[in-house]
Amino acid sequence: xxxxxxxxxxxxxxxxxxxxxxxxxxxxxxxxxxxxxxxxxxxxxxxxxxxxxxxxxxxxxxxxxxxxxxxxxxxxxxxxxxxxxxxxxxxxxxxxxxxxxxxxxxxxxxxxxxxxxxxxxxxxxxxxxxxxxxxxxxxxxxxxxxxxxxxxxxxxxxxxxxxxxxxxxxxxxxxxxxxxxxxxxxxxxxxxxxxxxxxxxxxxxxxxxxxxxxxxxxxxxxxxxxxxxxxxxxxxxxxxxxxxxxxxxxxxxxxxxxxxxxxxxxxxxxxxxxxxxxxxxxxxxxxxxxxxxxxxxxxx
Ligand SMILES: NC(=O)c1ccc[n+]([C@@H]2O[C@H](COP(=O)([O-])OP(=O)(O)OC[C@H]3O[C@@H](n4cnc5c(N)ncnc54)[C@H](OP(=O)(O)O)[C@@H]3O)[C@@H](O)[C@H]2O)c1
Numbered sequence: 638x639x640x641x642x643x644x645x646x647x648x649x650x651x652x653x654x655x656x657x658x659x660x661x662x663x664x665x666x667x668x669x670x671x672x673x674x675x676x677x678x679x680x681x682x683x684x685x686x687x688x689x690x691x692x693x694x695x696x697x698x699x700x701x702x703x704x705x706x707x708x709x710x711x712x713x714x715x716x717x718x719x720x721x722x723x724x725x726x727x728x729x730x731x732x733x734x735x736x737x738x739x740x741x742x743x744x745x746x747x748x749x750x751x752x753x754x755x756x757x758x759x760x761x762x763x764x765x766x767x768x769x770x771x772x773x774x775x776x777x778x779x780x781x782x783x784x785x786x787x788x789x790x791x792x793x794x795x796x797x798x799x800x801x802x803x804x805x806x807x808x809x810x811x812x813x814x815x816x817x818x819x820x821x822x823x824x825x826x827x828x829x830x831x832x833x834x835x836x837x838x839x840x841x842x843x844x845x846x847x848x849x850x851x852x853x854x855x856x857x858x859x860x861x862x863x864x865x866x867x868x869x870x871x872x873x874x875x876x877x878x879x880x881x882x883x884x885x886x887x888x889x890x891x892x893x894x895x896x897x898x899x900x901x902x903x904x905x906x907x908x909x910x911x912x913x914x915x916x917x918x919x920x921x922x923x924x925x926x927x928x929x930x931x932x933x934x935x936x937x
Contacts, residue, residue, distance in 0.1 A: 651819020755893030
């Protein structure tokens, strides 16, 4: 039986679905049983638990062949790094108490750095914490920059006729669709072909800049001259707090953008067949971005 944390989310839902499609027994975990109901229909066991509740997680992990683990983002958190550390401690204690032998944990490129990378520093701390667990074999999937991070551009394009953000327009990023991360995690969970503590980068189909992304999105939504403009981090922080981010979370995102822009945060592995994943950015734009853009247009 596999336990999938964050099963209602981007990557966890793909992991759970892939395992169920492969006729594996799956226990899906999230805070709301209702949001897990779609997996129950497919044969999964739904387990409602908060990641902060180590006792509940221990019960959820008991009997697991392996666990898919992640630290969910929380845009409203007033101290997200402390929240990440509490969740890490809770998950670590539960992995140890339940005697789990294999975990596939979602991490990020840049998690080699202990600090100055915003939320990614919490993933470094998570990896370090899991390394202390006796008898645990762990695979840290250090994913690239989510293509889904471009979805807030829907509103920006609608309001200003351009794309804008804190990341350099000419910075080539390893952009990955979250479905590719879920697929890679499910594959690793089935194979369990890792021992000790291993990192594996997942770098998407190819590196891409925001300027190139704007061209692809523009062509798909009928704005062929769509441009991307880099804004000063301070201006983006203000806009993010207006969009509902806490000041703390906006500041951490700003720190991460600065780390990307300076090159401090970067992928370590040269691109290879093993770390290149299938989804083209054009497919993501067609299947995910355009429907989101049209959905907003319809409801506006
Ligand atoms: N954005 C990027 O470019 C990027 C790149 C590399 C790595 N990452 C990392 O990827 C991770 C996010 O992965 P994701 O997108 O798959 O996650 P996600 O979809 O944002 O969230 C996963 C699920 O976790 C559940 N959850 C939230 N808080 C919870 C809590 N306190 N207790 C139990 N469950 C909780 C939520 O479901 P319920 O509401 O139903 O509980 C949510 O759907 C983060 O650690 C992020 O740092 C991001």
